[in-house]
Amino acid sequence: MSKILGVLGGMGPLASAHFMLRLTLLTPAERDQEHIPAVLWSDPRVPDRTAARLGGGEDPLPALLRGIRGLEAAGCGAIAIPCNTAHGWYAAMQAATALPVLHIVEATADELARLGVTEGPIGVMGTAATLAMRLYQQGLEQRGWHCLVPEAAEMEGQVTPGIALVKANRVAEAYAPLAEVARSLVARGARAVVLGCTEIPLGIAAGPALPFPVADSIDALARAAITWARAD
Amino acid sequence: MSKILGVLGGMGPLASAHFMLRLTLLTPAERDQEHIPAVLWSDPRVPDRTAARLGGGEDPLPALLRGIRGLEAAGCGAIAIPCNTAHGWYAAMQAATALPVLHIVEATADELARLGVTEGPIGVMGTAATLAMRLYQQGLEQRGWHCLVPEAAEMEGQVTPGIALVKANRVAEAYAPLAEVARSLVARGARAVVLGCTEIPLGIAAGPALPFPVADSIDALARAAITWARAD
Structure with a gap:
């Protein structure tokens, strides 16, 4: 088990913590060492995705890309984003990284x-x-x-x-x-x-x-x- | 809110996911942006702490220090470790980083x-x-x-x-x-x-x-x- 999952989270933080819990509970494992290594980048400061899309609020893309850079630097092999609305920026995120971004x-x-x-x-x-x-x-x-x-x-x-x-x-x-x-x-x-x-x-x-x-x-x-x- | 909490987790992964959940639920906040930015380094591959201490198993310290380096690189300002047994290596971890390590x-x-x-x-x-x-x-x-x-x-x-x-x-x-x-x-x-x-x-x-x-x-x-x- 050497692949590390990158989780771009914090949107919201309770949902991404819950994602980590469900990732663990849904993994068949008998002991710690059989679970999936993961890095959760929980940045609740990412500008509100709904406000950006519907109300002319601040663009979240720069913050999303900072998170992706952090997960790349941590050695992750793929990225999961437990925020549906952030997938409005999916194409821009996938274009900015060589890592596969799982699509929710x-x-x-x-x-x-x-x-x-x-x-x-x-x-x-x-x-x-x-x-x-x-x-x-x-x-x-x-x-x-x-x-x-x-x-x-x-x-x-x-x-x-x-x-x-x-x-x-x-x-x-x-x-x-x-x-x-x-x-x-x-x-x-x-x-x-x-x-x-x-x-x-x-x-x-x-x-x-x-x-x-x-x-x-x-x-x-x-x-x-x-x-x-x-x-x- | 610009301080980032580093969480050295995965020991076990369910406990560290639950820590992230409790960190969020115990934080007074009305919206995402008021929550605490955090990076969870969830590495369940860290050798078993109890086996190392009591049974001559593999030393977990190198894996613990790799996690600390990752959290430093991610820009974290302090480290929390939601594993009590890992605190048997507290002095060695605190000596290896300039970041404060909270003691459980x-x-x-x-x-x-x-x-x-x-x-x-x-x-x-x-x-x-x-x-x-x-x-x-x-x-x-x-x-x-x-x-x-x-x-x-x-x-x-x-x-x-x-x-x-x-x-x-x-x-x-x-x-x-x-x-x-x-x-x-x-x-x-x-x-x-x-x-x-x-x-x-x-x-x-x-x-x-x-x-x-x-x-x-x-x-x-x-x-x-x-x-x-x-x-x-």
């Missing part, structure tokens, strides 16, 4: 397939920027799924505040608004719901399990990273 | 004081090596506490296997043996129990809360790191 949308599409959801409408929850950039709509529609997204009022009243609650460490309070929107997507016909912002699975895990398939983008990225680490 | 035993002693346990016998659970090196006995007795440690049969039958279960991702199964030893220490007169191996709090958190004060060395180190990050 592809990983989540693989997760949907793993859950046995091979067709039909898929509900997608994410930040307003992730939805506006159509990261999931493009990624999933290429593979034959059709996407349903929350209504504008649900984004404003539940999804965006739910994500902010997790970033403010108020995880338990995030369950109700996030779960309500997931249920509403299923009521509109979704066969499964993609938790396409890494804060959302934390909120959803804080209450009763939802009675339909959910594709958790944190677990999906962790599985993709384990597959990379275990490949020759 | 001092942090845990501060945690006992914070819990209001200012005197009396304290139960200490840890790896066989941590107890044999007297890391807590020395650290706590200097500050006026008296330490009780598990019997040899409890170490062999419950504490050591409980720690191994957490390292093998079998966290829920670790509760019963670890909680039983904690209760036994209190039955012998301990006023509080120190969870002096970073796997132990994970096992203890997997079941009902214990009805006496426990000083969690992960939370203690996280609080020390937050104090460092927030100081001028």
Whole structure:
């Protein structure tokens, strides 16, 4: 086990810590030395991705590239980014490094397939920027799924505040608004719901399990990273 | 917020991921940008610390120093090590770097004081090596506490296997043996129990809360790191 996984995190920091936990728990291992070596670059100072994309806020790309340089210098062999919205800058990041950058949308599409959801409408929850950039709509529609997204009022009243609650460490309070929107997507016909912002699975895990398939983008990225680490 | 915390982890990887989670949850913050920048060097390949100290296994110091060099190169301003047994090499690590290395035993002693346990016998659970090196006995007795440690049969039958279960991702199964030893220490007169191996709090958190004060060395180190990050 000599490949080191680079994790560009801090967006948010709770989500990237949770990613490290899930990476460990999903790795078959009997003792420390069988786990995957990793370096987590947790820089919560990266300018807000949603504000940059939708509100003319500061460009996060320079901070993202600083993190990638740090992970390269640490000897990492691939990069995982447990922040969906940051994948709006995926092409620029991948162009700036020779290391493979795992793509969270592809990983989540693989997760949907793993859950046995091979067709039909898929509900997608994410930040307003992730939805506006159509990261999931493009990624999933290429593979034959059709996407349903929350209504504008649900984004404003539940999804965006739910994500902010997790970033403010108020995880338990995030369950109700996030779960309500997931249920509403299923009521509109979704066969499964993609938790396409890494804060959302934390909120959803804080209450009763939802009675339909959910594709958790944190677990999906962790599985993709384990597959990379275990490949020759 | 420009100080970067270096975390020398992977010993075990679940404990260091949990440390990152607790560091985040214990930090007062409303949004990503108010959290503490950190780099986690999670190297589970570090040779087993207990085997090195008690059984003539490979010396972990070179791997520990490689991690410290990596954290220095990443621009970190202090180092936290969420592994109690690794503190058996504390003096050699601190001598090898100009960065302050936070000491987990001092942090845990501060945690006992914070819990209001200012005197009396304290139960200490840890790896066989941590107890044999007297890391807590020395650290706590200097500050006026008296330490009780598990019997040899409890170490062999419950504490050591409980720690191994957490390292093998079998966290829920670790509760019963670890909680039983904690209760036994209190039955012998301990006023509080120190969870002096970073796997132990994970096992203890997997079941009902214990009805006496426990000083969690992960939370203690996280609080020390937050104090460092927030100081001028």
